[in-house]
Amino acid sequence: MKKVTRAIILLMSLAMLFSLGCGDDDDDNGNKIVNPGGTTTTNSMKATISGKYSVNFNASIVVALKVNSVSALTITATQPVSGTNYSISLSLNVTQGTGTFPVGEDYTGVNDGTAMFNKTVDNETEMFYANTGSVTITEMGTRIKGTFQFTATNLDGETVTIASGSFNAALSTQE
Numbered sequence: 001m002k003k004v005t006r007a008i009i010l011l012m013s014l015a016m017l018f019s020l021g022c023g024d025d026d027d028d029n030g031n032k033i034v035n036p037g038g039t040t041t042t043n044s045m046k047a048t049i050s051g052k053y054s055v056n057f058n059a060s061i062v063v064a065l066k067v068n069s070v071s072a073l074t075i076t077a078t079q080p081v082s083g084t085n086y087s088i089s090l091s092l093n094v095t096q097g098t099g100t101f102p103v104g105e106d107y108t109g110v111n112d113g114t115a116m117f118n119k120t121v122d123n124e125t126e127m128f129y130a131n132t133g134s135v136t137i138t139e140m141g142t143r144i145k146g147t148f149q150f151t152a153t154n155l156d157g158e159t160v161t162i163a164s165g166s167f168n169a170a171l172s173t174q175e
Contacts, residue, residue: 043061043062045062045077046167049117049163059078061077065172066144066171072092074089075144077167084120084121087120088116088165091113101134104131115162127155133148141171143168143169143170144168145167148162149163
């Protein structure tokens with residue numbers, strides 16, 4: 001279990017670093033996926049954040065990565081706002097199927113996961129780790145779609161509540 005947990009933490013960290021480094025110069029479509037027939041689908045993650053911070057999270061910088069060899073799935077999004085980056089990361093020990101999966105420090109089941117909310121200003125990051133919550137995957141194929149909610153605490157014991165979360169993103173797969 002420690003090996004899987006370490007792999008998930010590594011994936012979350014890599015995905016967060018990747019998403020923080022993304023800018024508007026990634027492609028000419030503004031982070032949109034061009035579908036057959038010429039229609040476009042924008043990657044998105046949305047949520048309402050309350051508690052220590054009050055944020056209407058609406059990110060189009062979204063990375064979704066599935067690693068089959070360690071049964072790990074990570075979805076990370078970043079919303080830059082006037083020199084501040086807000087990010088949400090969801091990681092599960094599952095690589096197939098739909099369903100509702102618990103996230104938080106009290107969950108240690110095979111398909112359970114973790115969730116984080118971060119606020120970064122001037123290279124200083126304040127991290128909030130999920131205590132309890134859930135991620136519901138409604139579609140997993142070339143795209144991943146679903147909903148989420150969780151309550152998270154930082155090292156000082158301050159909390160944020162992430163509610164009405166949703167995601168829709170292209171899903172990359174690594175064997």
